[in-house]
Amino acid sequence: MLDLIWLLPTFPLLGFLILALAEGKLAKGPAGWIGAGSIGLSFAVAALVAVSFLQSGLESHTVPIWTWMSVAGFDPGINLYLDGLSLVMILVITGVGFLIHVYSTGYMADDPDFSRFFCYMNLFVFAMLLLVLGDNLLLLYLGWEGVGLCSYLLIGFWYDDPYNGYAARKAFVVTRVGDTAMAIGLFLLFAQLGTLNIQDMLHAAEAEWAVGSALPAITALLLLGGAVGKSAQLPLQTWLPDAMAGPTPISALIHAATMVTAGVYLIARTHTLFELAPNVQLLVAWVGLITLLMAGFTAMTQNDIKRILAYSTVSQIGYMFLGLGVGAWSGAIFHLMTHAFFKALLFLGAGAVILSLHHEQDIFRMGAKRKQLPVGFLCFLIGGLALTAFPYTSGYFSKDEILIAALEVEGQGLWLWLGGVIGAFFTGIYTFRLFFVVFFGESRGHHDAKEVKGLNIALPLFILMALSLFGGWIPVPLDAVFSHGAEHEEHHISAFMHGVMIALPLFGIAISYLFYGSGILSAEKLMSLPGSRALHRFWNSGWGMDRLYDFLFVNPFLYLARVNAKDIIDAFYDMLAALSRAGHLLIVRTQTGYLRWYVLSMAAGLVALIAVGVLL
C-alpha cells in the first residue's frame, strides 16, 4: 500500500499533461473534471497511504523510483520519502488542494482560460508533492522551484494587466534570491558531507559537526535564506502582498495553504541542522517574531480585502517560524496545518465575497453584507475566530503550543512570548476590522450583491469551516519525526499567562468592535492625531520595504542596465576599429593622384637613401 505514493504526484502530472496537450481545446466540463479529479484521486491515495502508514507503525518509508543521476559520488535519486511530517504535508496539500480545485471549478467558470488555469494548478500540486516527498534536497529543490514557477504563472494568470505581470515577476525574482542562497547551501552541504540525501545528510551532520560550530550555522543560515524567500518572511516578505494579483483560489492554495509554508517545512525537515546551530535557530524565532509584528501593523492599515489576508498570512507564518525557532517543531507544523484550513477558508470566503460584488476588493466599499452574503459571513466569522485563536477553534490549539514553547526558551523566552501575544492581539484587531467593516455598519456600495450559487463553491467552504472549527483535535503523527528534539512532558505555565494568551486576542476583537462594529470610537479621530497619518502611510506601505529595495537594488540595476545597454566593452573594439581606420585615412592622403607628386617622392626617397648610404 505504501508503495503507492508514487501515484500521488502522478495524477496531477497526468492532469497537467492532458490539459497542456489539449491546448485549451477541452470544454470546461471535462477540463474541470480532469483538473479537480486528478487532485481528488491523489487525495484518495493520500488517505489510503495515511491509514496504512499509521497502522504499520513504521517511522518512515522510502520508495525509490529511479536514480536521477550519478556523477562522482553525487547520486540523488527520484525517491519518495514518507514519514509523519510528509504525511501531514501531503494530506494538507491534496486535501485542501482538492477543496480549492473544486471551488475553482465554480469560481473560474466564466474565465475563457479555464483549462489553462487547471493546467497550472495541477502542475503546482505535482511540484508541491515532490517538494514534500523528495528524499533528497535536490528533488526538494526541484519541487521548490516548480512551485515558484507555478506561483509565477498563476499570479500573472490574467496577463492583460501589466501590474499582474509585475507582481508575478516580483514574486519569482524575490523568492529566487532566497532560492539562490539555498542552492549555495546545497553546494556547501554536499562539499562538506558528500550527500544531499536528507536523512543521510542529517546523520552525517550530527556525527561530524559540533553543536554551535561554524559550518552548521552557515548552512542553516543559507537554508533559512531559502525559507524566508519562499515563506515571505523578513527580509524577503515583500512579494506576497503583491502576489494577491492572481485569482483568489490561487491565493488560497499557493499563497496561504501550501507553497508559502514550504519554508516552514524545509526548516522542520532539516531541524537537526538547526539544532546544531542554536544561534541560527534563535534567529529563526526572531525573524518570525519581527515579521509577525510588522505584518500585523501593516494588516491593520490595509483596505484591500486580499491584502489584509496576505499580511495576515505573512504574520501567521511568522508564528510558525517562531515555533520553529523555539523548538516547537510539531507545534509549527500543527499551526501550518490549521492555518491551511482557516486561511484557505478565509481566502475562499473572500473570493466568494469578491465574486458577489463584481470583483470589488476594497472593504470600505462593502459594508452590511451579512444579510446578502450569509455564507461569506459565516466563512469570515469562523475563519476569523480560528485566526484569532478563539478558544477551542483550531488556531487556538496550534498557537497555544507555539507560545507556550516560546515561553520556555531560556533567556529571551519571555520576550518572544510577549511579542507573540501582542501579535495575537493585533490579529484580533485586523481580522475583526475586516469582519465588521465588510459585514456590519451601513452598506457603502454594491447594494445589489447576491451570493454566488453553486454546490462546488459552497461545499468546500462548509468542509473548511468544519476543519477550521475542529481541526485542532486532529492528531498529527509527528512524534517520531521530532522525537529527539521536543520534550514531551506536559507544559506547565501559570494560569495568569494562559489567561493573557486567551484574553488579548479577545481584547483585540473588542477594540475592533468599538471602532468598526459599533462606531463608539472613530478611526478618523485617531487619524487626526499628529503624526498618525505619516505612521499610517508608513505601515500601509509595508514599512517602506518596497521603496527601500527599489532604492537599494532595483533602481541601481535598472540604471546600470540602461546606461550600459550598448555594452561598454564594445567601445574598446570600436576604438580599435576607429584607430585602424584613422591610420588608413592618414596613409590614403599620400595618394594624391598627381603623377609629379609620386615622382618627386620617389626621387626624394632615392636621394635620402643614397645620402644615408653615403653618410654611413
Added chain:
Amino acid sequence: MILTLLIALLFIGGLLAWFSERINPALPRWIALAVLAIELLLMLSLLSATPENGWLAAYNHAWLPRFGISLQFAVDGFSLLLLLLTAFLGIVAVGSAWSEITERAGFFYFNLLWTLAGVVGIFTALDLFLFFFFWEVMLIPMYFIIAIWGHENKFYAAKKFFIFTQVSGLIMLVSIVVLAWFHYLQFGFFSFAYQDLLNVGMNRSMEMWVMLGFFIGFATKLPSVPFHNWLPDAHSQAPSAGSIILAGVLLKTGAYGLVRFAVPLFPNAAAEFAPFAMTLAAISILYCAKVAFAQSDIKRLIAYTSVSHMGFVTLGVYAWNELALQGAVMTMLAHGLSSAALFMLAGALQHRIHTRNMHEMGGFWGRVPRMSAVALFFSIAALGMPGLGNFIGEFLALLGAFQANQVLTIISAFGLIFASVYSLWVIQKIFHGKYSDNAFDGSRLLDLDNREMAFYAAMMAGLVWMGVYPQSFLDLSAPTLQALLESQAGAAAVGALQP
C-alpha cells in the same frame, strides 16, 4: 572510416545542394535534410560501438608526413554527444530555413552544410593542424550566411564575426605551431598529433603563453567576456538558421576546445590560470545577464544570455573535476537546444511581423497561444528550472566549481537570479500585457504550424530527457572526462592549486 564518411557526406551534400537548385529550387532543402538525417543515423550507429583505447571510432592516414601532419580523426563519448547535437540542430536549422530562405537557396544550404562539415571536423579531428583547418572551414561559409541572408546590418555583423574569429584563430595557430616546434625540439621530429603533443614539456612562462593563445582562440568562440562582442551582432543579424547553428553548435566548439585541448595540453599553466578563467566566467555570467536585460532587440537579448550561460561552461571546465566537467557538458547540450529554440522562435516572430523590437510587441498570448507556451517553456528552461536540462548542467557545474573555488561559485550563482529577471522580462514584453498591432501587420501573426511544432516538440523532449534522466548523457561522456582527469593526476590537479 565512418568518420571520414561523416565529413565527406557533408561536403559532397553541400555541393549537391548548390547545383541541384538549377533543377528545382525546392531540391536543396530536401538534399540538406536527407544528408543531415543520414548523418544523424550514422552517428547514432556509433552509440553501439565498443570503445577501443577509449575511442569509439578512429581513422588515421598520413597527409603531410614531413611535418607530422596526418588525417587523424577519432570519436569518444564526449565528442559523440556534440556530434549528435550538431546533426540534430542541423536538421532544426534546415527546418527553420525551410520557408524563410527562398533567395539563392542552393548556395545557402551549401554554406550550411559546409559549416556543419567544419564543426564535425572540429569535433573529430585529433591532429591539431587538421583541427585548425576545420576551424577555418567552419568560419567562411558562416560569414556568407550572415552577409548574404542576414538582416539590416548584415555586412557589419559578418565582418565583425569574421575578424574576431579570424584574429583569435590566428593567435591559436601561432600557439599550435609553437607547440609543434617544441615537440620537434624535444623529440626530434614534427608532430601535430594530439597524443604526441600531450607529452610536450615546456618551461613555465612559455607554457602559459602558448596556453593563452589557445585560450583566446576558444574564449572568443565560446564566447567569454571580454571577447564576446561579435556575438550579439552576428546573432541579431544572421538569419534564424544561422543563429541556431551559431548558438547551438558553433559556440560549443569553443567549449570543446577548452576541454579537449586548452586544459589537457597545458596542465600546469591551466591550473595557474584557472582562477582568472573562472573570474572571467563569473563576469560573463553576471555582466552579460545584466546587459541582456537592457536589450530591446530580442535576438540581441538571447545572444547576451548565451554568453551568460556559456560562462557556466567556462566555470565548470576550469574547476576541472568530474562534477563540474559533467555540468559543463550538460550545459553545452542543454544550452544548445534551448538557445537554438529561442532563436528559432525569434526568427519565427520576425518572419511573421518583421520586427525584433520587443517594445513593439505585447499580449501575444491571446493571439498565438502555442507559440507563447513554447516560448515560456524554453525561457524557463533557460532560467534553470529543475527538471529540465539546463538546470542539471548549471547545478552540476556550480556544485563542482564550489569544491574548486567557493567565492567565485557563489558570485556566479547570482546569475541564477539575473537569469530569472531577463527571462521573465521577455515573456512579459512579448507574450503578456495588452495586445496591440499598431507597430506591425497583425494579420500575419499566425500561430506555429505543425511542421514548426514538431521541431519544438523534439527539442522540448530533449530538454525534459536531459532534466529527468541525465544519466544517459552523463554515462556517454563520463569515460572521456575521467580519462582526461586521470591523465592529469600526475600533473598538478587544477583545483588543488586554488585557495
Added chain:
Amino acid sequence: MMGAIPVEHGLILAGILFSLGLIGVLTRRNIVFVLMSLEVMLNACGLAFIVAGSRWEQADGQIMFVLILTLAAAEVAVGLGLIIQMYRRFQTVDINVLSELKG
C-alpha cells in the same frame, strides 16, 4: 683610345641630362612632354652605362644601352598609344586633370 675624355665629364653630363629630364617630368603638365622628359632621363642612364663601360673596358655597358634603347622604344610605343586613348576619353593631355587615382 681617343684622346681620353675623363670619366667624370661623361658622368656629369649624364647627371645633368638626368636632372633636366627629372625637372621636365616634375614641371611639365602636358603628358607628351612628360614622356619626352622621361626619354631624356633614360638616355642619361644609357650615357652613364656607356661611360662606365668604356672606363672598365667592358661590353656590358653597351649591352645595357641597347636594352635601354629597346625598352625606351617599347615604352614610347605603349605610352603614346595610352596618351592617344586618354586624349580620346578625357579630351586633354594635362596630367593635373588626370588624377583619377586619388585615394
